[in-house]
Amino acid sequence: MLELFALGDTGWGDEILRGLLVTAELAVATLPVGILLGFLAAYFSLSRVAPLRALGFGYTTIMRGMPEILTLFVVYNGVGMLLNALIQWWNPEAGAVDFSPFAAGVIALGMVFGAFAGEVLRGAFNAIDPGQIEAGRAIGMSNSQVFWRISLPQVWRFALPGLGNLWINLLKDTALVSVIALDDLMRMTKVAVGVTKQPFTFYLLACLIYWALSVLSELVLAAMERRANRGVRRAA
Amino acid sequence: MNPIDIITAYWPRLIDGTLMTIRLTLMGAFIAALVSPWLALVRVNAPIAVQAPIRIYVSFMRGTPLLAQLFLIFYGSGQFRPVLEAWGLWTFFRDPFSCALLAFALNSTAYQTEILRGGILGVPQGEIESAKAIGMNPLQILRRVVAPHAYRIAWPALGNEVILLMKASALASIVTVFDLMGRTRQVFSRTFDFSVYLWAALIYLCLTATFVFLWRLFERWMNHELGLAKTPSAAPQAWETRP
Incomplete structure (x- = not known):
């Protein structure tokens, strides 16, 4: 049983780890795009x-x-077609190019993350005590000073729980890119299933890996929240 | 083809897919709604050892992609085909629709359990003590005090969950169920006309909007029946998303 998961040519361990790496790369690459769109x-x-x-x-x-x-399909097919149309228009001689599934994944998942993060951040900006902003203005801070010194440091604290949930959602949503042929954890699992004919074993392994990532993220996020809220007085 | 041609040529397929999406969503949410209250009660009241399996179940369902859960059930069942055939269950697991429904129901049960747990914990302790004081037995307290109040608290969050389930039901298309997403991909693969995706997006948005409207209507009716002005506390915060 265990030799199925061995690293190297005999088992599927290394293939699945490579897929996991792509999944992690995709999630990490999408996060800044999503947060920027969210802001x-x-x-x-x-x-x-x-x-x-x-x-x-x-x-x-x-x-x-x-x-x-x-x-994801709208971005993958739509942007791909648009890109080819542009290239054709620029240089009719050029052949068709394939739009990279990784880029499509980053754009699509980033747009989804951005929409939810936009709501999280809107709530967080609204949660800032308006008196503090007025106080900043009253001592002569400019708008950008108020933003950088008063709003932003606190938005982080208010938005962290919501953004943390979105990060876990993002990790799970990366599984979707396997459908547009990116070799992520899900797709490498599928490849392993195709050869070994042990679908339950391998999909269960994939689930357990995703589960571990989620639980690990939850632990890290809880620590980050504790750190973000240090020094905040709490009702007893 | 322009967008109008697409919809005039293929609307029967898209309607058919839309009905399948609605069926999958409502059936999945309904099955989960039958199971989750009991799990939520156990989760609130039972000793830790009894709670543990439910906690693990909920954590697993919320910590793994629905797509992986769907593949685990649909493709994974193939590994146990002889056993399933012997038990007469193979016809169920061979069918993509029933596998998708099972995956969605199991997934939504986990989320609904957590939402209802929050609702039950949100019932003021004083109400329960009053009910005890006037001599209600535990079953009466559950039926007349805890359940109505918990559902009222949980109602908006349950509505969100059904919408998320509807969006998630698009994954069924990957295991060849012809829901709205499946029909859309089918039309696209025939015509290579991108506008069919935009029509699908529009239909999904209409479904969501209609559902939100009906859910609010029911909420208002329910509050009116109970002689209340509006839903108490737990209005969803802007930053609340499906964790």
């Missing part, structure tokens, strides 16, 4: 300019209402 969405949603607010609301509502897998 943009929150900025638009909280803007005083009505069209910007509508844009922010539209983005978060549409992205949160669509299945993640649909978003």
Whole structure:
């Protein structure tokens, strides 16, 4: 039984570890994209300019209402077609290019993460005591000083639980990219299943690996929350 | 083809897929709604040793991708085919629809259990003590005090869960169930017309919007029946997402 999971040519251990590495790379690459989009969405949603607010609301509502897998296909097929059309227009001689599934995964999952993070961050910005912002203005801070010195450090604390949940969702959603042929943990598992004909064993292994990642993330996030909330007075 | 041609040519398929999506979602959510209250009660009241299996189950279901759970059930069952055939269960596990339904029901049960646990814990202790004081037995307390109040607290979160399940049901298309996503992919593979994806997105958004509307309507009706102004506390926070 155990030799199935051995590293090297005899077992599937190394293939599955390689898939796990792709899964981790995808999640880590998507996180900054998602957080950046989240800040943009929150900025638009909280803007005083009505069209910007509508844009922010539209983005978060549409992205949160669509299945993640649909978003992934829209990005993978849509951006791929757009890219090819652009290349054809630029240089009619050039052949068709394949849009990288990894890039499609980062963009699609980043857009989904960004929409949810936008709502998390909007709530966090709203949770800041307005008196502190007024106090900052009163001592003559500029808007950007208020943002960097008062809002942002506290937004982190308010948003951390929500962003933590989104990170775990992101880890799980990376499994979807196996459908557009990226060699992540899920797809390498599928390859192993195809050869060994032991679907239950290998899918259970994949589940256990994802589970371990989630539980590990939860532990790290709990520690981060404790650290972010150090020095905050709590009701007894 | 332009977007209008696509919808005039393929609308019967898309409607058929939409109905399948609705069926999968509602059946999955309903089965989970039958099981989860009991698990939530055990999770709140039972000794740690009895709680442990439920805790592990919930943690596993929430910590692994639904796609992996679906593959584990649909493809994984093949490893035990002789046993399942002997027990007469193979026709069930061979069918992608029933496997998808089982996966969604198991997954949603875990989430609904956690939501209802929160609802039960949110019932003020004073209400339960009052019920005891006027001589209700535990069953009466559960039926008349804890359950109505817990469901009222949990109602918005349960609605979110059904919407998330509807979105997740698109995964069924990967094991060849022809739900809305499955039909959409089928149409795309025939026409290579991208606009069919945009139609699918629009239909999903309409489904979500309709569902949110109906759920709120029911909430208002329920509160009216109980002679209450609005749902208490636990209104979902902006940062609450499915953990």
